[in-house]
Amino acid sequence: MGYLNFFTFDLLFMIIVFYVVRAENGTYVLNDRASLVSFMSQITSDPKNALENWNSSDVCNWSGLKCDNGSRVVNLTLSEKSLHGTIAPSLSKLSYLSILDLSGNFFEGHIPAELGSLSRLQAISLSSNRLEGYIPNELRFLHQLLYLNLGSNKLTGDIPMSIFCNGTSHVEYLDLSDNLFTGEIHLNNQCELKELKYLLLWSNYLVGEVPQALSNFSKLELLDLGSNLLTGELPSKIVGKMVHLQILQLSENRFSSHNGNTDLKPFFASLANCSNLTELNLAGNHLGGELPSIIGTLSTKLAKINLDDNHIHGPIPPEISNLVNITLLNLSNNILLNGSIPPELFQLGSLERMYLSNNSLSGHIPSAFGNVPHLGLLDVSKNKLHGTIPESFANLSQLRKLFLHDNQLSGPIPPSLGKCINLEILDLSYNRISRTIPIEVASLSSLKLYLNLSSNHLQGHIPLELTKMTMVLAIDLSSNNLSSTIPSQLGSCIALENLNLSRNIFEGPLPASIGNLRYLKELDVSFNQLTGEIPDSLQASSTLKQLNFSYNCFSGDITNNGAFSSLTIKSFLGNNRLCGSIEGMRKCHRKLTHNLLVAILLSLLITPIFCVAGYPLLLRSKFRRKSTVFNMKGIEDEKEAMRKEKKYPRISHRQLVEATGGFSPSTLIGSGRFGHVYKGVLQDNTRIAVKVLHFKADGEISGSFKRECQILKRTRHRNLIRIITICSTPDFKAIVLPLMPKGSLEDHLYPSHGPRCGLDLVQLVSICSDVAEGMAYLHHYSPIKVVHCDLKPSNILLDDDMTALVTDFGISRLVKVADENFSVNDSAAYSFGSTDGLMVWFVVQLVILLLNMEWESRHHLKEMFIALGVLLLEIAAGRRPTDILFKEGPTLHEWVKRHYPNRLEPIVEGAIERCAPCATVQLDSTKIWRDVILELIELGLICTQYNPLTRPTMLDVAYEINRLKQYLSSPSNLLIE
Known part of the structure; x- marks a missing residue:
């Protein structure tokens, strides 16, 4: 009986304890909820509805939250x-919190000191916000912290020592980069972060020397102190103890070498202990001394060496050739670096980029250059090299950029250079090169950026093969001894923006075809022996900004109109037979008989034109006076012609109403400036998308409708949306398109619900490749040349097999060609009171026609390149170009460029993280993904450069992205920058 009483009492006690614990735990759960509600109350804007479900009863179901078993x-x-x-x-009341990640937002104000009470916190990431003020000292109480990232904010003041010396040795990652921190790096010997692997303090205003106590961080793999104001000797003793170091960034500071800035050997000797080193960047310091031969004993894993923009002198040690995995070697801008280029350097079989410019190197260019199979860029400009250009350059099939300018090279240009079939830039200017321009080199159609052979001793004529460089942007042949006439075929270089033929011996007339180059901005033909009149086509050009005709033998009348309106007499000096209205130029003296002759010639010209064209036009004007109510007849005729030509099915307005449920809001899938898009199903179960245009009387929407119909009717490509039919009545305009089952790229990049994932990297690159191919077709091969002016993720649709199709051509630009039909605006009615009025009208219309044939400028064509570049950057960076970050600060291009090339790790990691949940990424695939993402970023930056001379063509972009696509499917292929 006593035993039973005892058992009953024990059971009752356990039940009481259970309910007490449960009640206490429920109280804590309610405290967590109250803390989060308080946090949410401080959110002033949530454009992505990230907190949309933060009103349910169970906080563990709220987006962005995870709970333990105790809720x-x-x-x-x-x-x-x-x-x-x-x-x-109030977040400090989440007492069980172990991970806090609010990075990549727009939080302002200070970091709450109360966060220091979260004793279980292991990871904090507040990077890429707008936080200000100091780092609170209370963070020193976070003894379990492993990860702290406060980078890319506006934090100020000194970095508190407590960040490094908080009595814990668990921190592995510490990023305080890209802020406004000042003062020294405060450390003492009691600070031992023995587990720290990543320390990033770049882009601040830190001063003083690197503290010796940093050597206690012996497990560091990445140390980045770049872009600060640090001084003193290079930290040899410190890095010598970091045996796990992989990346060392000390660039853009004020470091010096040892022994009064004369000795680099102690520093490189200390690096010999870093057997895992892959990147070394000491660029932009005040480092003096010679490069020691001990550099050849560094880690064979070393892939990138940046020592440019220093005061290094002496020869290049041949021992660098021991670093067999080097892909980038940059020793440029060390003016006192001298001696010859060691042939041993070209045993570096992995070398892709070599920069040796702006030094004092002498001797010959080694023929061993031809032994580097993957060399894509070679810059040895601004040195004292002499001799001839090696024939072995013909072996460099991957060479894209070759800079040999500002040397003392002599002899001919080797014809074998024409075998460099991927060459995009060739600069041999300011040398002593002689003889003629080889036909093989002139035939390099791969040259897309510029060809510069200026300031040499070249002779002979311009090879006609050079005129086949249809995509080159700049040609400079100035200051040579070239002779004969300027070939009229130069007008075939349709992409040319800059042409300099000055200071040669050219004679004869200046070809009028040069004035027809629609993108030409600068033309210099000064100091030649050209004769005849300056072509009127140059004055009529809408793109020419800089012209120089001085010191030739030109004749004729010059007016200050058109492209000549901004010119001064300096552009025409030395042409004694020129006259005109340019200030400082002698006036032209005309005779009365000359004016009479002009009048007679004009009469002879206008009379047959009137007989052939005037009378029918007069009849047409009479007909217009009788019937002017059919303002939309042109569109209806165009629709009927389109239906007859392509046999498009007839779908009535009523059928569209039935298919879309009366254009119900529930079927609305998109809206834009010109209308709405509805989804629907026809009676034959065909799923369609109906683009209904707003009807306005101003003709703007009519123009958009006609333009989009014309493009969809006359273009055919697997990556462009096809048209099913159109439906057009006087008060209703619609385009019927197939419904894409996978939605738009916008839906996958920025889903309104669910996680931000849906496409892995393979799919994204494939989509980019599809888009680039579609754009290349529009620009280069389409029957009508089209510039898509609204390329963005929402205008890229995906079909069942995830093939991308570009859509929405409503505001595209049509690049007019010479064979287009001339039509008069049907919406206007004309009446003429006299034959003279008709003549004037006809001449005006003829002039308008000729001007319209040249209306498209290079600026509009470049819009498409920039838009595609922005799309690539948007995919890689995971940020919309319209984010508030870019409205109030830098553009997306500027923001990415600010991180390029050494600060891209967060962007690359973010891209991998966004894609990884959608695909299983093995460890050996991570490098492949990194390579591809980096290439996408570089390609995006190139396409969005402000200088159009440095942008590629759309065919180049399509080729490069397709190469990345192939690389992902066959990673054994190498990526060459």
């Missing part, structure tokens, strides 16, 4: 959600 919040991750507001101190 306590342990993980709060809201990165890249574009949230605005301040970080509420």
Whole structure:
């Protein structure tokens, strides 16, 4: 009986304890909820609806939260959600929190000191926000912290020593980069972060020397102190103890070498202990001394060496050839670096880029250059090299950019250089090269950026093969001894923007075809022996900005109209037979008989024109006076012609109403400036998308409708949306397209619900390749040349097999060609009171026609390149170009460029993280993904450069992205920059 009483009492005690614990745990759960609600109250903007479900009863179901088995919040991750507001101190009440990630948002204000009370916190990421003020000292209480990232904010003041010396040795990652920190790096010997692997302090205003106590961080793999104001000797003793170091960035500081800035050997000797080193960047310091031969004993894993923009002198040690995995070697801008180029360098079989420019190197260019199979860029310009250009350059099949300018090279240009079939830039200017321009080199159609052979001793004529460089942007043949006439075929270089033929011995007339180059901006033909009149086509050009005709033998009348309106007398000096209205130029003296002759010639010209064209036009004007009510007849005729030509099915307005449920809001799938897009199903179960245009009387929408119909009717490509039919009535305009089952790229990049993932890297690159191919077709091969002016993710649709199709041509530009039909605006009615009025009208219309044939400028064509570049950067960076970050600060291009090339790791990691949940990424595939993402970023930056001379063609872009696509499917292929 006593035993039973005891058992009953024990059971009752356990039940009481259970309910007490449960009640206490429920109280903590309610505290967590209250803390999060307080945090949410400080959010002023949530454009992506990241907190949309933060009103349900169970906080563990809220987006961005994870709980433990006791329903306590342990993980709060809201990165890249574009949230605005301040970080509420109430988060400190989430006492079980171990991960806090609010990176990639727009939080302002200070970092709450109360976060220091979260004793279980292991990871904090507040990077890429707008946080200000100091780092709170209270963070020193976070003894379990492993990861701290406060980079890319506006934090100020000194970096508190407590960040490094907080009594814990667990921190592995510490990023305080890209802020406004000042003062020294405060460390003492008691600071031992023995587990720290990554330390990033770049782009601040830190001063003083690197503290010796940093050598206690013996497990560091990445140390980046670049872009600060650090001084003193290179930290040899410190890095010598970092045996695990892989990346060392000390660039853009004020370091010096040892022994009064004369000795680099101690530093490179200390690096010999870093057996895992892959990148070394000491660029932009004040380093003096010679490069020691001990550099050849560094880690064979070393892939990139940047020592440019220093005061290094002496010869290049041949021992560098021991670093067999080097892909990038940059020793440029060390003016006192001298001696010859060691032939041993060309045993570096992995070398892709070599920069040796702006030094004092002498001797010959070694023929061993031809032994580097993957060399894509070679810059040995601005040295004292002499001798001839090696024939072995013919072996460099991957060479894209060759800079040999500003040397003392002599002899001919080797014809074998024409075997460099991927060459995009060739600069041999300011040398002593002689003889003629080889036909083989002139036939290099791969040259897309510029050809510069200026300031040499070249002779002979311009080879006609050079006129086949249809995509080259700049040609400079100035300051040579070239003779004969300027070939009229230069007008075939249709992409040319800059042409300099000055200071040669050219004679004869200046070809009028040069004035027809629609993108030409600069032309210099000064100091030649050209004769005849300056072609009127040059004055009529809408793109020419800089012209120089001085010191030739030109004659004729010059007016200050058109492209000549901004010119001064300096552009025409030395042409004694020129006269005109340019200020400082002698006036032209005309005779009355000359004016009479002109009048007679004009009469003879206008009379047959009137007989052939005037009378029918007069009849047409009479007909217009009788019937002017059919303002939309041209569109209806065009629709009927389109239906007859392509046999498009007839779909009535009523059928579209039935298919879309009366254009119900529930079927609305998109809206834009010119209308709405509805989804629907026809009676034969065909799924369609109906683009209904807003009807306006101003003709703007009519123009958009006609333009889009014309493009969809006359273009055929697997990556362009096809048209099913159109439906057009006087008050209703619609285009019927196939419905794409996978939606748009916008839906996958920025889903309104669910995780931000849906496409892996293979799919994204394939989509980019499809888009580039479609754009290349529009630009180069389409029956009508089209410039898509609204390329963005929402205008890229995906079909069942994830093939991308470009759509929405409503505001595209049509590049007019010479064989287009001339038509008069049907919406206007003309009446003429006299034959003279008709003549004037006809002449005006003829002039308008001729001007319209040249209306498209290089600026408009470049819009498509920039848009595709922005799309690539958007995919890689995971940010919209319209984010508030770019509206109030730099553009997306500028923001990515600010991180290029050495600060891209967060962007690359973010891209891999976004794609990884959608595909299983093995460890050996990570490098492949990194390579591809980096290439996408570089290609995006090239396409969005402000200088059009440095942008590629659309065919180049399509080729490069297709290469990346092939690389992902066959990673054994090498990527060559």
